[in-house]
Amino acid sequence: NMSWIDRTFDKKNEKVVVIDAGHGGHDPGAVGKTAKEKTINLNTALALGRMIESNCPDVKVVYTRKTDVFIPLHQRAVIANNAKADLFISIHTNALPKGKITYGAETYTLGMARASQNLEVAKKENSVILMENGYKETYKGFNPNSAESYIIFEFMQDKNMNQSINFAKKIQQQFKKAGRIDKGVHQAGFLVLRETAMPSVLVELGYISTPQEETFLNSQDGIDKMARSIYNAFLSYKSGKVSNSVETES
Numbered sequence: 001n002m003s004w005i006d007r008t009f010d011k012k013n014e015k016v017v018v019i020d021a022g023h024g025g026h027d028p029g030a031v032g033k034t035a036k037e038k039t040i041n042l043n044t045a046l047a048l049g050r051m052i053e054s055n056c057p058d059v060k061v062v063y064t065r066k067t068d069v070f071i072p073l074h075q076r077a078v079i080a081n082n083a084k085a086d087l088f089i090s091i092h093t094n095a096l097p098k099g100k101i102t103y104g105a106e107t108y109t110l111g112m113a114r115a116s117q118n119l120e121v122a123k124k125e126n127s128v129i130l131m132e133n134g135y136k137e138t139y140k141g142f143n144p145n146s147a148e149s150y151i152i153f154e155f156m157q158d159k160n161m162n163q164s165i166n167f168a169k170k171i172q173q174q175f176k177k178a179g180r181i182d183k184g185v186h187q188a189g190f191l192v193l194r195e196t197a198m199p200s201v202l203v204e205l206g207y208i209s210t211p212q213e214e215t216f217l218n219s220q221d222g223i224d225k226m227a228r229s230i231y232n233a234f235l236s237y238k239s240g241k242v243s244n245s246v247e248t249e250s
């Protein structure tokens with residue numbers, strides 16, 4: 001079964017999944033008319049975690065946050081690495097500048113963003129580091145708003161890339177099944193994924209800047225649908241099935 005790292009030294013042989021609700025505390029993330037991204041992310045993350053905890057006794061769920069607190073970006077990766085996680089799922093909500101209306105969900109894995117809109121998403125998520133004290137030291141001079149900083153992702157050998165993409169495709173297939181518009185699997189340079197030592201994905205649930213999407217993602221129905229889609233993808237990934245190939249575009 002290729003989809004999990006073999007941890008035979010672990011007596012119970014339980015798998016560890018880290019669920020990362022993006023943003024939090026004094027960092028609201030994207031802000032809609034009534035909702036904040038940090039809340040949508042947390043609601044979905046907790047719902048996903050509950051589904052795994054209730055149905056998968058062989059899986060331990062670790063959350064980077066379970067409440068409305070600020071967690072530095074690198075700290076999220078540290079939590080996952082220290083937990084010796086087998087899988088890292090970062091949950092986010094997208095936004096576009098005023099007046100632009102877009103629908104749908106997409107999943108990212110680590111890589112070089114060649115499409116400009118993918119770079120924009122990465123810049124938006126990475127610029128959170130500017131809220132952290134001493135970020136220049138922590139991230140070795142990485143400037144989230146400068147395209148030059150992203151060159152490093154070009155040369156990264158991500159040994160987990162295939163597993164990450166396989167899981168990302170499964171998530172997108174489930175979103176589609178749940179009636180969401182499928183915006184596909186993409187690669188971009190996310191610092192939070194760069195530092196994780198296991199297969200990792202970053203999900204953008206939808207657009208808080210699109211009123212209909214905001215209402216959906218902020219509703220119990222929306223939370224359940226999105227969490228269940230990721231949960232179903234997780235079950236499929238955990239069972240080791242390889243996703244039939246869908247083109248990814250970087």
